[in-house]
Amino acid sequence: MLNKITVAVDAMGGDNAPGEIVKGAVDAVSRSSEIKVVLVGLESAIKDELSKYKYNPEQIEIIHATEIIHTGEHPAQTIRSKKDSSIVVGMKLVKNKQADALVSAGNSGALLVGGQIIVGRIKGIDRAPLAPLVPTSKGVSLLIDCGANVDARPAHLLQFAKMGSIYMENVIGIENPRVAIVNIGVEEEKGNALVRETYPLLKEMKDINFIGSIEARDIPTGYADVIVCEAFVGNVILKLYEGMGTLFMGTLKNVLKSSLKSKLGAMLIMKPLKNSFKKFSSEEHGGAPLLGLNGLVVKTHGSSKAKEVSNSILQCVTFCEQRISDKIKESLFENEV
Amino acid sequence: MLNKITVAVDAMGGDNAPGEIVKGAVDAVSRSSEIKVVLVGLESAIKDELSKYKYNPEQIEIIHATEIIHTGEHPAQTIRSKKDSSIVVGMKLVKNKQADALVSAGNSGALLVGGQIIVGRIKGIDRAPLAPLVPTSKGVSLLIDCGANVDARPAHLLQFAKMGSIYMENVIGIENPRVAIVNIGVEEEKGNALVRETYPLLKEMKDINFIGSIEARDIPTGYADVIVCEAFVGNVILKLYEGMGTLFMGTLKNVLKSSLKSKLGAMLIMKPLKNSFKKFSSEEHGGAPLLGLNGLVVKTHGSSKAKEVSNSILQCVTFCEQRISDKIKESLFENEV
Numbered sequence: 001m002l003n004k005i006t007v008a009v010d011a012m013g014g015d016n017a018p019g020e021i022v023k024g025a026v027d028a029v030s031r032s033s034e035i036k037v038v039l040v041g042l043e044s045a046i047k048d049e050l051s052k053y054k055y056n057p058e059q060i061e062i063i064h065a066t067e068i069i070h071t072g073e074h075p076a077q078t079i080r081s082k083k084d085s086s087i088v089v090g091m092k093l094v095k096n097k098q099a100d101a102l103v104s105a106g107n108s109g110a111l112l113v114g115g116q117i118i119v120g121r122i123k124g125i126d127r128a129p130l131a132p133l134v135p136t137s138k139g140v141s142l143l144i145d146c147g148a149n150v151d152a153r154p155a156h157l158l159q160f161a162k163m164g165s166i167y168m169e170n171v172i173g174i175e176n177p178r179v180a181i182v183n184i185g186v187e188e189e190k191g192n193a194l195v196r197e198t199y200p201l202l203k204e205m206k207d208i209n210f211i212g213s214i215e216a217r218d219i220p221t222g223y224a225d226v227i228v229c230e231a232f233v234g235n236v237i238l239k240l241y242e243g244m245g246t247l248f249m250g251t252l253k254n255v256l257k258s259s260l261k262s263k264l265g266a267m268l269i270m271k272p273l274k275n276s277f278k279k280f281s282s283e284e285h286g287g288a289p290l291l292g293l294n295g296l297v298v299k300t301h302g303s304s305k306a307k308e309v310s311n312s313i314l315q316c317v318t319f320c321e322q323r324i325s326d327k328i329k330e331s332l333f334e335n336e337v
Numbered sequence: 338m339l340n341k342i343t344v345a346v347d348a349m350g351g352d353n354a355p356g357e358i359v360k361g362a363v364d365a366v367s368r369s370s371e372i373k374v375v376l377v378g379l380e381s382a383i384k385d386e387l388s389k390y391k392y393n394p395e396q397i398e399i400i401h402a403t404e405i406i407h408t409g410e411h412p413a414q415t416i417r418s419k420k421d422s423s424i425v426v427g428m429k430l431v432k433n434k435q436a437d438a439l440v441s442a443g444n445s446g447a448l449l450v451g452g453q454i455i456v457g458r459i460k461g462i463d464r465a466p467l468a469p470l471v472p473t474s475k476g477v478s479l480l481i482d483c484g485a486n487v488d489a490r491p492a493h494l495l496q497f498a499k500m501g502s503i504y505m506e507n508v509i510g511i512e513n514p515r516v517a518i519v520n521i522g523v524e525e526e527k528g529n530a531l532v533r534e535t536y537p538l539l540k541e542m543k544d545i546n547f548i549g550s551i552e553a554r555d556i557p558t559g560y561a562d563v564i565v566c567e568a569f570v571g572n573v574i575l576k577l578y579e580g581m582g583t584l585f586m587g588t589l590k591n592v593l594k595s596s597l598k599s600k601l602g603a604m605l606i607m608k609p610l611k612n613s614f615k616k617f618s619s620e621e622h623g624g625a626p627l628l629g630l631n632g633l634v635v636k637t638h639g640s641s642k643a644k645e646v647s648n649s650i651l652q653c654v655t656f657c658e659q660r661i662s663d664k665i666k667e668s669l670f671e672n673e674v
Binding site for chain 1: 473485519521528529530532552553554555556557558570572573574575576578579580581582583584585587588589591592593595596598599601602603604605606609610613614
């Protein structure tokens with residue numbers, strides 16, 4: 001078991017738990033022998049699901065947790081009161097170095113709060129941003145921060161820029177990632193107070209490739225690899241991405257079944273259509289890491305199915321192999337931010 | 338000429354001026370006899386364009402203006418220095434009640450600044466928001482504010498909510514429009530400082546139909562008719578709408594021409610496809626009004642063609658006939674905001 005990356009997985013979190021979560025875990029261990037998954041949650045329920053599959057038993061372990069944090073429960077309160085919940089137990093595994101990472105499709109707020117108070121931030125990091133990948137016409141960009149830490153200060157955004165650069169370079173493999181700050185125009189004097197104050201500081205940072213402002217219309221074009229913003233704006237961008245995708249796909253589906261002629265046309269284009277639009281699916285990109293913690297927490301969509309869970313687990317392997325947390329720590333000495 | 342609504346049109350603004358602008362003006366007067374258009378700009382250029390069409394000469398007038406404010410020029414400086422520009426001359430017509438409205442596809446910043454300092458705000462209105470309509474699966478919603486007045490205060494957002502309601506009810510014809518504030522969750526305690534402070538005040542307002550928070554993913558579903566936010570967030574939403582539309586349509590176009598089979602499929606679905614996606618086109622909805630001024634200023638896209646110009650001119654007629662500015666003034670007495 002030595003040298004394996006250990007990923008705790010919240011078996012009870014999300015709309016499709018535990019079925020799809022366990023399926024994703026089995027899939028992940030079948031794809032990589034470098035990994036060990038610890039499924040955290042109700043043992044009997046997890047065993048029932050596991051009994052459906054064949055897998056290397058040395059790669060999957062169960063840790064029993066009796067409670068579940070549901071969607072809608074108050075994050076801070078529930079993290080404190082449900083000490084035997086799958087999220088809290090999973091986070092403690094990370095905190096105590098019994099696991100390298102936790103993957104969960106559960107209550108977002110609880111993950112954000114728990115990440116900060118149970119796993120804890122790297123010393124010197126002021127805020128742990130949630131940094132999902134968003135699809136673009138060129139590939140993916142990292143949107144940092146989309147968490148719950150609203151009303152950020154310039155120093156936070158500088159740390160986001162640096163952490164985002166480290167992630168994109170080492171996990172996604174983009175050399176010298178282009179960093180931009182979300183703004184309402186490209187000129188340096190544009191923006192709200194936060195952006196106007198942060199912009200010159202980003203420009204001065206020697207160890208990131210800062211390319212200036214990015215207007216929201218250029219996010220889908222892949223104009224930047226790391227898109228820095230405070231969490232309120234990031235959350236709006238992320239959710240509008242989802243909402244617009246749903247609106248367009250819904251409209252398109254209605255067109256394709258609107259008449260016999262359309263249905264015939266749909267048959268002819270369905271295969272390339274699915275291939276091209278696959279990149280917009282959240283399943284393809286795994287979950288969103290919470291960066292800057294003493295260990296890795298990855299949040300997947302509440303609606304995650306096995307594929308997203310599996311991809312998220314494998315993403316943790318790259319994260320750990322590339323020693324991202326160490327690199328973030330080292331960067332704190334380089335930058336006095 | 339009595340009782341006609343007079344709309345000044347900046348003949349020199351936008352990528353397609355003066356050709357498409359003049360064409361749009363001619364189209365508008367052909368569609369409504371209730372309207373008079375004053376084309377503002379270089380007389381010779383306007384005359385050249387007008388000579389291509391037949392129209393009722395009583396409905397179109399030219400006012401010569403020798404200067405043009407170009408894209409990229411500094412808004413505040415150029416408004417002050419180019420006193421004989423089509424934008425400044427057009428705005429003075431509105432200020433002096435020689436025109437009821439100005440439509441322009443020109444420099445956005447100059448329109449926002451000029452609106453405030455030349456046309457002037459209604460007494461009691463603290464900020465004049467730019468309020469475009471965005472397409473949704475149900476129709477359109479008003480996104481208020483998308484202008485340049487970032488870092489708004491709660492009192493500003495309350496005025497936006499009220500002005501937006503008046504606009505949607507009277508210009509678009511939606512009874513008791515649903516007003517929501519952009520937030521990162523639906524619970525009242527969610528949000529940044531501005532939203533948390535504004536939410537209870539909106540809830541107390543008796544003469545709007547406040548339905549609470551709206552997450553960005555629900556904007557495209559048409560969950561609310563009036564979407565209140567400060568300008569930085571509004572700008573991000575508006576531009577991401579455009580960017581996502583372009584990404585999606587680009588991907589779809591590539592699919593439809595990817596093979597002979599796809600091209601055949603494309604032929605079968607092209608007609609319903611165009612019909613369904615027409616609603617996402619900015620041309621259909623006319624321009625974005627700058628609300629709360631002593632007269633109407635409507636900003637159309639820089640890339641406006643005749644159809645958008647024509648729709649924007651007709652939109653001004655409804656705005657003026659419905660006495661929107663008066664209704665906004667009256668609302669200031671009802672609400673002590």
